[in-house]
Amino acid sequence: MSDSPPAPAVLGIAVPSPLRRLFDYRPAGAPPAGGWQPGLRVRVPFGRRRVVGVVLECREASDLPLSRLKPIDERLDETPLPPDWLWLCRFTARYYQHAPGDTLHQAMPVLLRQGRALEPRTRERWRITPAGRDEAPASLTRAPRQAELLSMLRQHPHGLVTQAILAQSFTRDQLRALAAKGLAERHEEPRTAGDTTSAARLAEPALPLNREQAAALAALHEGLDAFHPCLLHGVTGSGKTEVYLQLIEAVVDRGRQALVLVPEIGLTPQTLARFRRRFRVPVVALHSGLTDHERLDAWEAAASGRAPIVIGTRSAIFTPLARPGAIIVDEEHDGSFKQQEGLRYHARDLAVARAHHHGVPLVLGSATPSLESLQRALSGDYRHLRLTQRASRHAPARLELVDLRGRPRRGGLIPPVIEAIEATLTAGHQVLVFINRRGFAPTLSCHACGWMAECDHCDARLTLHRQPPLLACHHCDRRRGLPDACPECGSGDLRPLGSGTERTEETLAERFPETPVHRIDRDSTRRRDALEQTLAEVRRGEPCLLVGTQMLAKGHHLPHVTLVVVVNADAGLYSSDFRALEHSAQLLEQVAGRAGRAAHPGRVLVQTLHADDPNLRLLAARGYDALAERLLEERRAAALPPFRFLALLRLEAPAEEAVNDLGRRAAEALRAHLDARGLDVDCLGPVPAPMERRQNRYHLQVMLGADRRSRLHEAGAWLVAWLEADPAARRVRWSLDIDPQTLA
Incomplete structure (x- = not known):
């Protein structure tokens, strides 16, 4: 008799x-x-x-007669x-x-x-086999x-993969000949295999910790x-990564796994290299640059536990772990942890939920914490660990505000700033x-x-590019050739307005012809490994820009x-988005943190048209922490996050009337429901999005x-149920953004 449980009559399946x-x-076929x-x-x-779905429920009944249910075509898994992923x-x-x-479709690998x-x-x-170790070379004369x-195999007791052997100009026939003589043997192993049992898990020793780092690590070990959620709040260059590494060492020593999230693919290679230098165990990466x-x-190695x-x-937050031991979110404030399309999740917030579910420590690291995380630390929900000293022992560079008003500019830079750049290069240092x-x-x-060049599809101006020469919209990627004359008055006097990275690069190359100028933006780093190659050249230490x-x-x-x-610090000072000042201040502090990280102190010059702005002056005089304290007071008074919870209904459609009508009716229906239920929820809007027309679609919001x-x-x-039941909503693309990080 079979011991397998009886087959259910109905499978509830999640399909994309x-x-x-x-x-x-x-169900159909063999269970x-x-x-x-x-x-x-x-x-x-x-x-x-025919699609791939995932079984989420096994039931005995359905709302439909069983005879009307379709059978599955095929079962793909035995287990x-x-x-934890499910x-x-x-x-x-x-x-x-x-x-x-x-959700399940987006959270699993494409294959x-x-x-x-x-x-x-x-x-x-x-x-090599024992016979191969003993074989006298004369037998192969x-x-x-x-x-x-x-002889090469003798030098590698753990063996070599076939690709490494072939790269040394040996052939498969030579390998097979040694195997036939009993001198070498072939093994099959997973591609992510590595030594997870060796007692010597460190490939290089840990660095000594200063007093603050040691105290933070001791708190994490507890x-x-x-x-055990902790905010590791350390100034730039204070050694947060070394604390991560030594915490992970303790986690791996206990036979468990660590998940580390970083905000950008550009940071993954350097982080990966540092971790692989430190540990002998397999370290796998998950990012959009992989095949x-x-x-x-990598997903399978993590799920099986072979990758500690x-x-x-x-998206790596959705990586399954066989033995979770710790989750680390580096630069936790960074906006790229929030998915802005489709499934609008926040990886940092899911890391909190996942660490709580698994009962493992959580480390959120940042020099400029998000106000949400900072408030949780101040209120005692998170343990607040501070690192106030740089590893270089130089104090972090403070911002020096440079007033742009009334001063001539070349490539966005004014003469005193160009003089400071010249002095730095003459001293043999580098300038960012x-x-x-x-x-x-x-x-x-x-x-x-x-007249100004504007996009036909968006409420935005076209950006002038020189490499190659064209006008491009950075919102819908529409491109257009450069006009010979003004399309409105016919004048040939067309001039670039303002500065971008290309113009500043051109100005500096003309002013300092003997000094290499490296431009790093999305356009210059499209080629794979371009960013790492440029940074490797910069790290050699020769003077450059x-x-x-x-x-x-x-x-x-x-x-x-x-x-x-900083060419222009004013972009986020006066925005309709209440988070704009927080994000701008974080960016300025992060940029400032690139200066003076080693033997020489740093200096940060911030060009601005609003040098007397009180928030900017507070940031320059007392740093991000003081400004964050003021912003938290303002958020509390205005009943905004982190003291209140928000959701944003986003609607878009090619027809302005359709999106306006649906937004108005949805808001009215929701207000009526809230009044009838007595729910203490505010409904604001509908209002146009900050950029109302984008990609020839009209955008509306309800808060x-x-x-x-x-x-x-x-x-x-x-509200979601009402929209799904409304026929007009099928002609409008809509989504509900829980905990939105931007109103744009």
Whole structure:
């Protein structure tokens, strides 16, 4: 008799669809050895397609007669997908009010979505045999290449993978000949295999810690067996990464795994290199630069437990772990942890939920913490660990405000700043010029009539590029050739207005012809490894100029930079988005943190048209912490996050009337529901988005706010159900953004 459980009559399956529900199917074919259970992938008919879905429910009944249910086409798994991954996906779909099928679809690697099995790819490794170690070279005198190959294998007791052997000009025939003689043997191993059992897990010794680092590490060690959220609040260059490394050493020593999230793909190679230098155990990466096969290999290695250390960007939060031991979010304030399209999750917030679920320590690291995390630390919800000293022992560079008003500019730079750049280069140091706008100039203007080049599809101006020469919209990527004359008055006097990275690069190259100028922005780093190659050249230490966008501001260690110039600091001072000042201050502090990280003190010059702005002056005089304290007081008085919870209904459609009508009716219906239920939830809007027309689509917003998160979610769930039932909503693209990080 079989011991397998009886087959259920109905399988509730999540399929990739925007509908927030499961779809019922009948099981078919042989059941898996462990019986039907949540987490098994199946292939099912869905409309005119055959799609891969995930079983989430096993039931005995359906709302439809069983005879009307379609059978599944195929069962793809013998065992379910990892349970920690399944729990996180269900939590994410519920919290962010997103379709469960689409959530699971986006959270798994592409090859799993296509039906590929979750199993490791293997590679060949060749090892010398005991006979090979004893074999006298004279026996191979008539096969000198085999003798050389045997000698090479003797030098590698753990063996070499086939690719490494072939790279030394040996052949597979020579390997097979040694195997036939019993001198070498072939083994199959997972591609992510590594030594996880050796007692010597460190490839290089840990660095000595200063008093503050040691105290922070001791506090983290106290909570290795429980959910223990900590904000590691350290100035730039204070050694937060070394604290991470030594915490991970303790986690790996206990036979557990660590997940490390970094904000940008540009930071992943340097972080990965540092971790692999420190540890002998496998360290895998997960980010958008991997191939589909590489991503599945890393995902499987983490799920099986073969990879004790996993490093990745935002989506790596969905990586399953066989033995979770700690979660670390570096630069936790960074906006790139929030997904802005589709499933609008925040990886930092999911890291908090996941660490709590697993009962493991959580470390949020930043020199400029988000106000949400800072308030939680100040209120005692998180342990607040401070690092106030730099490893270089130089105090962090303070911002020096430089007034732009009434001064001539070349490439966005005024004469006193150019003189400071010259003095720094003469002293043999490096200069970073930060300008958060790529291209040559923000737009092209007619000097005769005032015409400006604008995008036909967005409420935005076209950016002038010189490499290659064109006008481009950075919102919809529309491109247009440069006009010969003004399209409105016919004048040929067309002039670039403002400065971008290309224009500043050109100005500096003309002014300092003997000094290399490296531009780092999205345009100059499109080629794979371009960023790492440029930074490797910069780290050699020769005098040079770096011109870049915020890609340069995040976590890069540039020990020879002693002067940082911010071309224009005013972008976020007077924005309609209440978070803009917080984000601008974080960016300025992060950029300033690139200066003076090694032997020489740093200096930061901030050009501004508003040198008397009280917030900017506070940031310059007392730093980010003082400004954050003021901003928290303002947020409390205005009942804004982190003292209130928000959700944003975003609507867009090609027809302005359609989006306006749906937004108005949705807001009215929600207000009526809130009044009838007596729910203390505010509903504001609808109002046009800050950029109303983008990609030839009109954008509208409705804001929901509540003092209690549960009330906000109750109102959001009702609104989502109303929209799904309204026929007009099918002609409008809409989404509910829980905990929005920007109003744009």
